[in-house]
Amino acid sequence: MSRPIKQIENMRQVRFNSIWLVPLIALLVAAWMLYQNWSTQGPVITLIASNAEGLEMGKTRLKSRNVDVGRVIDIRLSEDYESAVIKVRMNHGTEQMLRDDAKFWVVKPRIGKEGVSGLGTLLSGAYIDMTPGVKGKQQTDFTILNQPPLSTENEGVRLMLSSTEGSKLDVGALVHFRGYEVGYVEKVGFDSDKGAITYRIVIRSPYDALINSDVQFWMTPGLSLKSSASGFEVRLDSLETFLAGGISFGLPVGRPPGAPVSDMAQFRLFSSKESANNNVYDEFINYVFLFDSNVSGLVPGAAVEFRGVRIGTVLDVPFNGISMDALTSLDTPLIPVRARIEPQRLNAASTSGAMSLQKWNELIEERINKGLRASLKIGNYLNAAKVINIDFVDNPSPIVWKEFEGYQIFPTAPDAFANIENKVVTILDNLSQVPLDSTFKQLGQTMQEANETLRELQALSKSVKQLLDKSETQQLPADLVATINELNLTLQSYQANGQIGRPLKENMESLGRALNELQPLLRQVRENPNTLIFDSKPRVDVQPKAAK
Template identity: 40%
Template sequence: MSDSLQRAKRLSQSRLSPIWIVPLLAALIGAWMVWDNFSSRGPLVTLDMDNAEGIEAGKTLIKTRNVEVGHVESVRLSDDLSHTVVTARMSSDAGRMLNSDTRFWVVKPRIGREGISGLGTVLSGAYIQLAPGKSDKYQDHFDVLDQPPVAPPDAPGLRINLVSQVGNSLSAGDPVTYQGYTVGRVESTDFDPEKREMRHRLFIQAPYDSLVTDTTRFWSASGIDVQLNSEGVSVNLDSFETLISGGVTFGVPEDVTQGSPAKQNATYTLYNSEESAREGTYDQYVEYVLLVDDTVRGLSRGAPVEYRGVRVGTVVSVPWHFTAPQPDGLNQFAIPVLIRIEPQRLESGEDINKKIDDQEVRQRFEKMFKELGLRATLKAGNLITGALFVDLNFSDDAPAYKPMTFDGKPVFPTVSGGFAQIEQKVSNLLDKLNNLKVEPILSSLDKTMQTSQKTLEQVQQIAESVNAIVSDPATQQLPGSVNDTLEELQNTLNGFSSGSSGYRQLNDTLKQLEQLMRDLQPVARTLSEKPNALIFDREVQADPTPRAAP
């Protein structure tokens, strides 16, 4: 029976079942997808921000030129809780844009000096803008800017640095103007606590960068600048934008050459005003000390030093080292004033930068002190404000010059100013008035007043008498009587007028009288020749006999 049974034979299968093809293929596809996803992943960057306003993990995009180049993966606080750390995944081809010059900032609605920007993000949400740099140094950790940069790093133009003292209030985005036209912007500002100075970074866009040279001066533009000093009133009005927010303006001072084009990252000084920028050109000077016996009220720092109306220097300090010992022989209460004589003010063009020999200038002034009587005087430059300036001129009656120094500085000789002279004359006049014998004058004046009083009383009595005469009725009737007499006289004269009977009678009488006078003439002649003719007869004389002819 066992032989009749047949054993089953075990056969081995040499090929796989077709059922395994599907999972194997799925595994291969999955591995390829994992490899493709890993190989297509871009670099991971870390962004530091003050706050994460508008930033959401998985939603906020990173763009450049409105093209998506990455997205935010996570948002968290820093370990010290001082800022926000944002981790973002960039696209595979974005690695070449990440270097030390790359800049990031958040694009969102903003209202600034240039208007409203970022309105497109009101509906779509904020995003992070990337500005690629051109540096060769790779970097994956960045600080996000608070404000969009003024210009990209590769923008054509000029970048310069300004250094100023504390007090110039500038901020990123403020305009840089030239003759009122905006040619650039302030990129950044920071304060150096060690040197106690402000540092500003400016960008001047092309083609206006050619306006900046090595002789250019920069000063703050406050919009409107009003100055009232010894030189009068000056008003300077800049653009409307600088009137609101301020800014920087620049130019080449008058009588200064244009100079050579400025270099990238050159450093300049930022002055407070155009006037101080112009004054900064005169960097060569000779210092003197004025020992003023008069009042210095109205004399301030920056006041001009003039020679016959031409400015040749500047007042530096009022007073200067007041407690220092003064030279012997002078008023111990004289007020020291430090001035600078700036010979560059008398030069122009290229000569303004010529090196000045200080010793030669001092020798020239010493000669004018000794031989010509050059002296300094305080004079009023503005009657409204009472501002003073230092006037240099020659004085004929100046005392002899004696060289001296004050705290190591040579002394510029001075004379009293016009106000001091007037004060001295008034003082002398008052002294003379005090020396006058006033009591005899007052006594004589009192007697004169008493005599005048009596005279006035007599005049008053005469006036009362005249008034009584005028008030008398007889006096009042006198004009009528005089009038009647005049009328009678007129009537009498009318009776002797031509053609009247009285006139004819008078005329006949006069004729008779004339005839009588003619008749009496022989009698008068006879009486004249022989007064006794009325008593004795007149002798008859014989007729004269004519002479015979010879």
Template identity: 25%
Template sequence: RLESLSALLGGSIAVDSPGEGQPVEMNTKFKLYPDLKTAGRGISIKIAVPDDNKISATGAPIMYRGIEIGQITDLSLSEGRENVVASAAIQPAFSDFLNSGSKFVLEEAELSLTGMKNIANLVTGNFLTLVPGEGEKARRFTAIRKNEFSQEQEKSVAIRLTSNNSFGLDVGTQLLYKGIAVGSIIHVGLVDGVGTGSDKHEVFMDALIDNEYAHLIKSHNRFFVTGSATAELTESGLSVTVPPAKQLLTGSISFVSEGKSEARTDYQLFQSKSLAEIAKFNQSGSKTLSLFASELPSISKGSPLLYRNLQVGSISDFQLADGGVRIKVTIENRYTHLLNKHTVFWNRSGVEVDASLSGISIKAAPVKTLIQGGIAFD
């Protein structure tokens, strides 16, 4: 940056006059700073910033298209202590950007197994970017995070995935369609569900889908966890599927795009592709069934209800009845279409041994049912 030619030759002193200042008396003393940056002066503004912003209280830059146009001079709490407020000074040359329609975006460091973004922020702290807008002159603003800004600019579509487990997935997990990244998870948390006790809470994952892929989000989409190695025993042998290293390290979520073009805001996240395929209906809640047996199988409360070795429900209770035991089974509504008047239930606990003259046939249940017991149906 070069000053005028006369200032370069002879030197000069610059001064700015804040709007809220008061007239001074003759011979009032002021401090002379070596430059505008050190003085921390300019047009004074206030910016409410998100909690956990990791912005340096002294000297964090405010950027516009890669150019520093101001600095944070102080961080404090608002009068009612509801928000964190940053005091900042903007260079007078950019005063025309300070309008009611302008946005301040929090630029944060992202460090994960898949890559790095704004890595210098880990040392220097986060900073703000100014996105100019239209409107009346303003001096108070609210900063937003980058994902919120993208959503406001219609660069992405927000949806929510719910499940009874996070499956180890966290913020930054990619959403894939046919192996192509079309969005990512921006927030993970707990929300009240439909159950009781320890099952009352569900895990939710807020996701943003890039706007160019928004047409893939339809009314009957089914989302499922991918990114882990799988093995399946088939007639031709053992088939092992290993995803790319990037997905193996971080996990991912894939989905099937089906239904009408009217997207919903809430979708169920399934643990596997198999469970997603048999879940014909995206219905929340569950249905209770009553089974009768002459004696109690090797089960307990919480034992799985299996459909072709896939858990679609659980044993909720059992009690003695005339001539036997009555067992209450809970099945999720999205799997109730598997039941009909010909449905048969059987004990799926332990190891089945069939000995005959032709030899011995041993059939073991899944490991979980070996420990907890279980009931299967078809």
């Protein structure tokens, strides 16, 4: 009995030691910190990238509007080794940012068409930037964009442009209005059915108010060199368009704004502003011009002018719509050119009572009957660019064809160069008919007779002088002696060394030498008249000699 009682007494003597409070408190604090850390952490998201260049586990930050919202905690390869899988721990309270339309991209130094960006990361290192999502469901898996998004603003209007000419523009190319940046190219595609390049562009607000149904779009290359009948034109645009090109738009001159347009409205993209302006005229009369001269220098888009005023546009050189059978049916080989007369160039767009297309057609036909003809004219002698010139001619040739292959025929006349060539041929023909041999013989006889006359005058002058020296002559009356002296002076002036005879002799000798020098040239012209225009003999290429 005594032993159990002793054990009970020993148990009563055991007391709680205060030193155990320290680890207990530490354990409670650690548990609280773990809970606090767990409760303040955000979700873990997964980002898929083509590569993890510049990213480091535990260091690379995730930012939104330059505010830290997360940190990279793990980087590894995907199971198929085709991409990088990046785990990011988001901060607490960022769950609402992770929606379907959230965008992620890596910020690092970049130099491109959009400019220079990310220079601040040269010292701090690359980081991941994001645009918070506002639509769709919350999710944790996203794909990192290869390039930063062009814009985070959804305001404005989106349009679809299609182009069948000109070079391709890239995503990010700028859209300008009178040189001011108002939008950008958002997407580039290709329509195989139309064979056209398509562009989806964004016009930012408030500049979307400039868009209406009558607006025209055209490409604005940074550097353009154009050669036409108007001359050479060099244009240098802004640095951005110089590097990547761009798009401009505007209303045609004199046309009021059209109706407002909605998103994804369709427009045509022209290769140049001039091409856009020429496409404004939707009323025209098509003609085929049959030229019997050289049409080199005449290109599609060239002007059709009436006394220097543009009234139309050349469409096809040569006109492909005419078959070879139709061409061979003509009496003479002619080159067909299709062009159109655009009366709207003369009718003001806002003028009421402007002539209708039928009235213009009747007026032109009436003028053709009165001698209105078309001919080729060089608009610029530096590049030999030609235009079609329409004007009245004297004694016009009769009209042979009224219509050909379904198109009205506009009668033509020889161009200026053809007239010059005809005149040169006529002059050479007349020159070749001149009797040069008989002419030279007559000139030689005339020179001989002139020399004999001068010798006779010299002999007569000597006789008169001898007569004056005689004593009998001195006894004659003074008037008679003075007359004889004047006669002597006159004869002396006609001698070979006199005031009249000497220049006459020199002129006759010069004429003789010139005729002798002209004889080979005149003989060559008579035998081959075209030597006045072309070289008499083709130049032989110099053959290099072999080294010794």
